[in-house]
Amino acid sequence: NAGVMQNPRHLVRRRGQEARLRCSPMKGHSHVYWYRQLPEEGLKFMVYLQKENIIDESGMPKERFSAEFPKEGPSILRIQQVVRGDSAAYFCASSPGQASTGELFFGEGSRLTVL
Amino acid sequence: AQKITQTQPGMFVQEKEAVTLDCTYDTSDPSYGLFWYKQPSSGEMIFLIYQGSYDQQNATEGRYSLNFQKARKSANLVISASQLGDSAMYFCAMREPTGNQFYFGTGTSLTVIP
Numbered sequence: 345n346a347g348v349m350q351n352p353r354h355l356v357r358r359r360g361q362e363a364r365l366r367c368s369p370m371k372g373h374s375h376v377y378w379y380r381q382l383p384e385e386g387l388k389f390m391v392y393l394q395k396e397n398i399i400d401e402s403g404m405p406k407e408r409f410s411a412e413f414p415k416e417g418p419s420i421l422r423i424q425q426v427v428r429g430d431s432a433a434y435f436c437a438s439s440p441g442q443a444s445t446g447e448l449f450f451g452e453g454s455r456l457t458v459l
Numbered sequence: 460a461q462k463i464t465q466t467q468p469g470m471f472v473q474e475k476e477a478v479t480l481d482c483t484y485d486t487s488d489p490s491y492g493l494f495w496y497k498q499p500s501s502g503e504m505i506f507l508i509y510q511g512s513y514d515q516q517n518a519t520e521g522r523y524s525l526n527f528q529k530a531r532k533s534a535n536l537v538i539s540a541s542q543l544g545d546s547a548m549y550f551c552a553m554r555e556p557t558g559n560q561f562y563f564g565t566g567t568s569l570t571v572i573p
Contacts, residue, residue, distance in 0.1 A: 379561075385565060387561075
């Protein structure tokens with residue numbers, strides 16, 4: 345009974361490189377959310393996706409960040425040309441439908457360090 | 460305005476005592492959900508308890524209870540009989556049905572003292 349799976353758990357990149365973070369939602373869940381947690385802060389919403397659709401990307405930076413949730417395979421959060429300020433924990437969460445009343449199920453997070 | 464406010468950056472409690480973690484929220488939507496999550500040092504986010512805006516009773520889950528005061532827009536988490544394993548960050552969150560996101564507070568770091 346696997347929960348939300350994120351990989352890699354830890355990723356180190358140099359400035360200017362690309363970071364790809366993957367998220368496999370819980371079985372039966374078709375809604376995926378990405379959150380970013382900066383050190384000593386709470387979680388900030390980035391993007392909400394359903395299979396093959398971006399529903400809400402109001403929290404995504406306009407440049408360098410993109411997300412997808414293809415028909416087959418995990419959801420990917422991609423950060424191009426990383427900068428030091430991108431260092432953070434990136435959490436993926438899933439729900440079976442729009443989480444209007446139910447909780448989000450979180451993965452263990454991917455910790456990105458930009459040198 | 461902040462959607463969720465947690466005013467206690469850090470709290471200490473003696474083992475076996477009860478502790479209250481404060482949370483206030485801001486919304487004009489009559490329908491919303493309130494959540495508490497625990498984040499231990501290992502980093503994962505663990506769901507603890509949920510309160511719906513129309514729920515008449517305060518939510519309880521084992522040693523966790525939510526002191527829901529709708530008029531004051533507060534949703535404090537009460538942990539009874541604290542255990543050493545309760546030491547963690549605690550986040551209050553809110554979900555509005557008109558949006559697609561959860562709003563999180565900045566968290567409270569709880570330390571349980573033996």
